[in-house]
Amino acid sequence: MRGVGAPASLWRDRDFTVFWLGQALSVVGGSLSLVALPLLVLAATGSLVQMGLITVVTGGTGILTGLFAGHVVDRCDRRRLMIACDLLRGLLLGALPLVWLTAGPAVWVLYVLTALVTALKTVFDVAYVTAVPQLVRAADLTAANARLMGTFALGTLAGPVAAGFLTAGPGGEWALGVDGATFLVSAVSLRWVTFGRHTPPPDDAPVPRPTGASGARRLREVFAVGFRFLWGHTLLRPLTVLLTLLTFVTMGATDLLIYRVREDLRQDAATLGYVIAVSGLGVIGAALLAGRLRRALGFGPCWLGAVALIAVAVAGIGLSGSVPVIAALAVLFMFGTTLGGVTSMTLRQEVTPDALLGRVTSAFWTVHNAAGPVGAAALTGLGARYGVPAASVTGGALCLLILLAGLATPLRHGRPTAAGIRCRSRGRRWCTPRRIPPASGTAPRRRTRSR
Structure with missing residues (x-):
């Protein structure tokens, strides 16, 4: 169990507080990019398909980086x-306004920048998830994750509004430059945080000997270690499958919302910024309620309920012609995605x-995330050919099918327990918490068995 002794208030935990505030500030920058990057592409090309391709690059890069990100995080x-990830992202995004001024608008620069920043973000986010259990006790995980999400909502309230004004004024490239500055501040704040105070002691079980395989084969084996753990858990297995299908729908949903407001309803960038900013209220609401809902209902009902809310929101955004209604549906969408995200991340941290x-x-x-780029391309392509309403209704119907599938799995009454892990091993490949392969190529350690 992570952490022992009497519980302490998260408000009095200096390391968590510094981590929490530093990352909340960086979300303001991320919210700027969420609006500014698609608008930059739209201003340069006028194409919904190009907006979708940027999303495809984001998802594809995240998938490729994910193959080795966990191995890097567990070793470093x-x-x-x-x-390091924050510093590099700050430098890359901070250089964009200079490139835009000297070389002029160039969409290929945005593709390259998106790929590099996404790769760094993937590594950072994996490290971020592993850091939270080292900062707080196991009993505080849901509260800590919810507080991070809720405070991040403050950034999502201010960021899109600022992005709308910056895009309408100096330009979207300056909004991305400001995003880079927030990453530099985040890097400085992390220097004041100490990780590992709540890390459990290492397991005394023997570890397997490295295989000495080639680089490509070793990479596959490293990825397979994490995947076998996922597939051996009675809750993580259906969750992974259903989230793969859900991501197929949701990754392109933001592009549909942006296109619906800007092109279909002929609203300006500032109005779009307000719509996305208001959606942050959904994040705040989910953050405040996630802990209570999880304790009262369990993981499965919370996550499946979140899928139902997402289905209603995705379909409604495409059908409504009212900006206030679309804003309300965006709140519902963010409530569902935040509730699902908090409960999903906490579950992995609890059982891993x-x-x-x-x-x-x-x-x-x-x-x-593997289906995300394909889904984004399909959804935006469907919207470009048949209209955003048709694409949104299709996305909502797919979400309802995911919900029905989830009701046929253990998720419908799922609560994480140690007994939920079932191991299938072959030779020296292990998937249980008791047999964990080393992250690096070190020699196996011999331990003395106590009697």
Whole structure:
């Protein structure tokens, strides 16, 4: 169990508070990019398909990086790795306004920038998920994750509004530059955080000997370690499959909303910024209620209920011609995605041993994000050909099918327990918390068995 002794208030935990505030500030920058990047592409090309392709690049890069991100996180000092990712993202995004001024608008620059920043973001996010259990006790995980999500909502309230004004004024490239500055601040804040105070002691079980395989084969084996843990767990297995299908729908949903407001309803960038900012209320609401709902209902009902809300929101955004109604549906969408995200992340942190958490998180994200780029391309392509209403209704119907499938799995009454892990092993390949392969190619350790 992570952490022992009397519980302490998260408000009095200096390390968590510094981590929490530093990352909340960086979300303001991320919210700027959420609006500014698609608008930059739209201003340069006027094409919904090009907007979808940027989303495809984001998803595809995340999948490729996810194959090795967990291995890197489990091998490296997580704090230093996160600082390095922040510094590099800050420099890349900060350089964009200069490139835009000297070379002029160039869509290919945005594709390259998106790929590099996404790769760094994937590594950072895996390290971020593994860091939270090292900062707080196991009993505080849901509260900590919910507080992070809720505070991040403050950034989503301010960021899109600022992005709308920056895009309408100096330009979207300056909004991305400001995003880069927030990453630099995040890097500085991480230097004041100490990880590992709540890390469980290492397991005394023997570890398997490295196979000495080639680089490509070793990479596959490293990824397979996390995947076997996912597939051996009675709740993580259906969750991974259903999230893969859900991501197929939701990754392109933001593009549909942006196109619906800007092109179909002929609203300006500032109005779009307000709509996305208001959606942050859904994040705040979910953050406040996630802990209570999880305790009262369990993981499965919370997650499946979130899918139902997402289905209603995705379909309604395409059917409504009213900006206030679309804003309300965006709130519902963000409530569902936040509730599902908090409960899903907490579940993985609860049932996964610390030494394996990076690889399990990386495998989880890689697998369930695999359908995202295809879904984004399909959804935006469908919207370009048949209109956003048709694409949105199709997306909502797919979400309802995912919900019905989930009701036929253990998720309908799922609560995480140690007994939920079932191991299938072959030779020296292990998937249980008791047998964890080393993250690096070190020699096996011999331990003395106590009697």
